[in-house]
Amino acid sequence: MKVSLLEYTPNPDKTAAFAARVCYSSSVENINLDREKTRNILRRVIKSGHHSVLEHVNFTFLIEGISRVATHQLVRHRIASYSQQSHRYTKITRESFVVPPSIEEKAKELFDKYIDEALGVYERLIGLGIKKEDARFIIPQAVSSNIVVTMNARELLHFFTLRTCVRAQWEIRQCAVEMLKLAKSKAPIIFENAGPACVRGRCPEEHPCENIREIREFFKQL
Numbered sequence: 001m002k003v004s005l006l007e008y009t010p011n012p013d014k015t016a017a018f019a020a021r022v023c024y025s026s027s028v029e030n031i032n033l034d035r036e037k038t039r040n041i042l043r044r045v046i047k048s049g050h051h052s053v054l055e056h057v058n059f060t061f062l063i064e065g066i067s068r069v070a071t072h073q074l075v076r077h078r079i080a081s082y083s084q085q086s087h088r089y090t091k092i093t094r095e096s097f098v099v100p101p102s103i104e105e106k107a108k109e110l111f112d113k114y115i116d117e118a119l120g121v122y123e124r125l126i127g128l129g130i131k132k133e134d135a136r137f138i139i140p141q142a143v144s145s146n147i148v149v150t151m152n153a154r155e156l157l158h159f160f161t162l163r164t165c166v167r168a169q170w171e172i173r174q175c176a177v178e179m180l181k182l183a184k185s186k187a188p189i190i191f192e193n194a195g196p197a198c199v200r201g202r203c204p205e206e207h208p209c210e211n212i213r214e215i216r217e218f219f220k221q222l
């Protein structure tokens with residue numbers, strides 16, 4: 001999987017901080033934001049839950065080579081826009097499949113055999129004149145695609161909380177961690193405490209991870 005940042009709101013930290021200052025300033029002319037002020041305002045609004053100011057900041061990502069298993073989870077996040085490669089219009093090839101590391105390690109032969117069989121039936125269906133939109137019903141969920149995702153910073157914080165947690169499935173987690181790295185490189189203040197809930201306080205899970213300290217350190221360094 002490859003995650004790239006296609007576009008983002010210029011000066012994301014400052015844009016959100018400016019929006020917050022407008023709420024509390026009698027005149028916009030008096031708003032003068034240096035880095036320190038931007039940091040203080042954003043920390044305050046994020047802590048107090050005044051998260052609507054983060055909606056002025058957007059990020060657009062391209063995710064290539066992600067399985068349908070993972071994109072199905074991704075598109076459950078409703079406050080976002082998506083454009084995904086269509087298997088109605090593009091043909092599935094042998095290179096199009098994501099292999100989970102556990103299968104790569106222990107059962108690659110079995111996996112490959114099944115994919116080859118499925119692809120064989122797919123090709124035969126197409127040979128019989130069946131449209132790709134119907135032939136694809138035979139294809140396993142491991143099939144990969146490319147998807148463009150646009151989310152605002154408010155939704156991204158929520159998405160990162162759920163999907164960078166070790167409880168999340170490995171592929172969507174890998175994708176979320178890459179997205180967080182890219183977003184944080186452009187908006188280090190908005191995303192300074194982004195990551196699973198345990199980065200900001202207590203883990204809400206019934207059985208928290210044993211290595212919470214390492215997880216916190218990982219996201220701090222990101």
Ligand SMILES: Cc1cc2nc3c(=O)[nH]c(=O)nc-3n(C[C@H](O)[C@H](O)[C@H](O)COP(=O)(O)OP(=O)(O)OC[C@H]3O[C@@H](n4cnc5c(N)ncnc54)[C@H](O)[C@@H]3O)c2cc1C
Nearest residue numbers: 073075076077078079155158159161162163165167168169
């Ligand atoms: C570890 C994990 C396991 C999961 N397992 C399952 C599973 O077994 N089965 C399953 O079906 N799903 C599962 N999900 C998906 C999960 O239930 C959510 O659908 C998904 O994470 C999208 O998150 P969301 O609904 O919080 O928010 P988003 O769609 O990202 O929306 C963001 C926020 O906007 C608000 N919002 C959005 N739409 C509405 C609305 N219509 N009404 C009110 N408020 C709204 C909510 O506050 C929401 O939190 C799982 C998710 C995770 C992280």
